[in-house]
Amino acid sequence: MEQLIPKDAHSFEVFAIKDSKDSPTGKEAFIGFKLSNGDFHFISVPFTEPPKKTSKDWYESMPEKEKVVIMDPDGWDRSNYEYSFNEELITEEEFHKRLCSSTCMWKTSLFKK
Secondary structure (H helix, E strand, O other), X not given: OOOOOOOOOEEEEEEEEEEOOOOOOOEEEEEEEEOOOOOEEEEEXXXXXXOEEOHHHHHHOOOHXXXXXXXXXXXXXXXXXXHHHHOOOXXXXXXXXXXXXXXXXXXXOOOOO
């Protein structure tokens, strides 16, 4: 299988995501990158969106040793917390942003005894 992006490529940037009837996903991403010799190249690849789940589902899929107790859910919409945490579909990245914006307590010690 031909490699789309050479191993020496760096400085990646997505320049556009467009509808495409030729793409199996219906969308195409145009990615630019620089090679070690300084040349800049573009490629077009099928675009797939990251999976979305509820915050509850993301939380339940965390490894047990990484789980925290959410003491104050500042990262979620507090005026409609039930929807925000249990129904709204978000990416894993958004879940982690919301978790980091909340007051949390580790369930277990980070330090070995």
